Amino acid sequence: MNEALLEVNNISVSFDGFKAINKLSFSIFEGELRAVIGPNGAGKTTFMDIVTGKTRPDAGEVIWGEKNFSLLNRSESQIAQLGIGRKFQKPTVFEEQSVYDNLLLALENDRQPLSVLFYRRNQSDDAKIEEIAAEIGLADRLERRAGDLSHGQKQWLEIGMLLAQEPRLLLVDEPAAGMTLEERDKTVALLRRAAKTRAVVVVEHDMDFVRKLDCRVTVLHEGSVLAEGSLDHVTENQDVIDVYLGR
Template identity: 80%
Template sequence: MSGALLEVDGISVSFDGFKAINNLSFNIDSGELRAIIGPNGAGKTTFMDIITGKTRPDSGKVIWGEENVSLIKKSESDIANMGIGRKFQKPTVFEDQTTRDNLTMALKNKRKPWAVLFYHSNADDRAKVDDIADEIGLSDHLDRRAGDLSHGQKQWLEIGMLLAQEPRLLLVDEPAAGMTVDERNHTVTLLRRAAETRAVVVVEHDMEFIRNLDCKVTVLHEGSVLAEGSLDHVTQNQDVIDVYLGR
């Protein structure tokens, strides 16, 4: 695996005869920040569905970690417990609970029924919540009801809830959608900081956001990798211009 944290090798999947993913291969290393771009229908969401166990590929391999564990037959919960966290485009938080409660509930603790039922916050957990709140920029909003946060703040809270689970790989779907310029800039900082201690894959359409991430870019088209490299490199690729940027 050449040190890769995640190796996707030759995966394909079809839905009613339509090949959503076509012999796609992709590697990401620990501590790497990667952006994925491509036109609608390129296979970006299906690609993440396969990694997280929501969709089973018809062929190919998905190999995880230093132990080279196959994820193909693992359940979504097993994959999450192995250290792969996913954030969908629309933020999903417990709106009637405070920011602090949301982060506390997401902490990587024992999930057995009795442990959950009789859970009491302790100093270590409170310190972890404070650290995460500081990292995502919500330290001043810990006691606010999550439903009262702005759209961007809810996005950060959900990212924080994923960080609380201590993932080794974070998959983030269109985090800049619906954000103000200041919120997008803060999100760039947040994701770059997160990638210092884990791998982060960001699916996004906002080219300025991608440029500010300043990372390697993978372009998908018709379920395959069309181009890969720096943003300047892929945006000068004529095939990328024809199928994506030219639109």
């Protein structure tokens, strides 16, 4: 692989004396699909909070892109504009708006007040929205109210809204939670497609879901990397069995 898209170097952060992240280091590359697993309290969410600017580490560095930008002196909105999108576990969509309007609001268009006020629907935006809707499996639901979608479909819509912003890195938190088996399989396919054109990091507890992703796995424990490699490799690691799989 080439230079890393994202490098997390020796970061640590404590909350009220509890070390949530402890000298954590690893890299994500362009077009890579990566799963991050570990027991509760391992630091998975805090890692994403640090990358997206929600939490500042006490030590270490987070480096982004070919120009080696530090992310630590940037706001959450600046980090998002650099090309890092994050999907939280609970879907957050505009439930009273249609699927089309949700995707339209997310498109990388001019957000100046006058541009928004005088916006007129156009073929270019229609084409982009139809392409994204097809990618997330909602092409036949563009005119449906987002609040009427199933839980899984809302998850896909939120992923689509992030894709509309054309991120280079997509962070996805426990996408399989609350989904049917069919929805999980469709979500696996969606994330694998997304990783063909951008890096995708998936935090997940469901081992069957992670196995279907068929990607490199990073196991976190007590805020640092415990093991890394294929799912078969890490699940055969005795330390991983002791602290995570054996529970």
